[in-house]
Amino acid sequence: MRVSPINAACCVLLVALLGAASGAQATSIYRTTDAQGNVVFTDNPERGGEEVELNPLTVVPSGQRAPAPQSRPEASASPSSPSQAVSSPFMPYSTFRIAAPRNEETLQTGEAGNLQVELGIEPALREDHRVRLLVDGAVSQSAMHSDVFMLGNLERGERVLQAELLDASGEVRHRSAPVTLYVQRASVNLPQNPNNPN
Known part of the structure; x- marks a missing residue:
């Protein structure tokens, strides 16, 4: 048949x-x-x-859900929090740091608190991105499209420098690791100091 x-x-x-x-x-x-x-x-x-002969059917009473089939848990990517976005490199930069001065360097008295800060940015800074410097957590000057900055008249003592990367909309996308700088300045208590006025 x-x-x-x-x-x-x-x-x-x-x-x-x-x-x-x-x-x-x-x-x-x-x-x-x-x-x-x-x-x-x-x-x-x-x-x-x-x-x-029929195989017995599985009957699920109304109001109850049948158990969902188990599947392997998928690896989920951790979403970046705002703090992670600031502490990790923002693409397309593999490097964003203060290259000079070095951490825990001393700015001698003869410099009168004036300092050139150089950034290490790789690849080169994009045209629509800007950088600004922080001294002890406060913005020292307006954001600029530059990797070299001049700081003037830094006060004596321990200073902490950081650089911030701003995108085209002005949002902070990355902050460099802090660099500690020890600034020496002339004092009226040291008349032999070459930086003291005559």
Whole structure:
């Protein structure tokens, strides 16, 4: 006996529907063949045929959800917080730091508190980006498109320098690691100091 693909598909659908409708009542399903050789499934035992055993159906009561299939947890990328955005390099720069002066360097008395600050930026600073310097956390001058800055008349003592990178909209996108600088200045208590006025 030959069963056409269409009839086979219909049969499978019929079995599924009958099984779903009668799962709770455990109704038997019978398979018969009509005069044209088509296989017919029915739940009417009076039509005769061979009883078909169906696999038990899983019934989920209404109001409850079936358990979701377990899947492997995917590695999720940690979102960058604003603090991370400031402390990690902002692309397209692989390097953004104060190259000179070096950390814990001393600015001698003869410099009178004047200092040239050089930045290490790789690759070169983009046209739409600006840089500004912080001295002890305060902005020392307006942002400029430059990697060399002049600081003047720094006060005596320990000073902390940092550079900030600003994008085209003026937002701070990166802050360099701090550099500590020790500034020596002339004092009226040291008349022999060459920086004291005569």
